[in-house]
Amino acid sequence: MSVGVPALADRFFAAVTARDIPALDSLYGPDAVVWHNYDDVEQDRDDSLRLLGQLARAAGPMRYTEVRRIVLEDGFVQQHVVELGGRCEGLRMPAMLRVWCDDRHIHRIEEYVDPGPLTARLAATARS
Template identity: 35%
Template sequence: MTTNDELVDRFFAALVAGDTDELRNIYTPETTIWHNTGGVAEDFGQQSVEDNIAMNGLIAELLDDHRFDHIRRGHVEGGVYQMTVLRGVLDGQPVEHYMAIWIRIEEGHITAIEEYFDSVTAAPVVTAVMSAMPAA
């Protein structure tokens, strides 16, 4: 296991645990997070660290028994590419949200994330999160 693997594993464990302090330790203050939204919710196409932490906190609250199942991880210069499925239960219904993620890693921190997801499988999660987010 490489240092990048350990960091990415810590990242996903923090997401599941809703550990905002650990996420702040993993990110840098300048980390950028981008999602293709597939027309589902343009409001979080580009996110700051704090917006991303808030969104992931809502996912942790809204999805019962949620977890990330990693299909494949590839090591590339500057980071990792990973195919992942977010699984859980939302309003009594099972959810499987497929995504491909590019994670840039510099000096032991995640400095950028680009998440490409299937807008069909993401729609229930995105809709629930957008509904739960406080109005700006």
């Protein structure tokens, strides 16, 4: 097991929490893809970075709680709860990611989450 994978995972989640898109860009490999269970679509790295930037602007601050991570030979699995603030205050979204990476770059993410509550909250607050 590489000691670099846990450090990469920590940097990735810190960058998402800080809404640091340039840091995320540096962590993604050039051919990185992100797949979501809710739409069964693979996003390329640019689309993923764009979506993360939009989410950060729309949803407000977020933090990861109840983190459980298992480091694997080729990456890691992490279960967590995303707690949102701002206009999504109080929203908690359980999620799981399977990430394929080396010590420096993420190559593939498979994300398992139900975005329904977030989508509903953003729609409701947009109407208010």
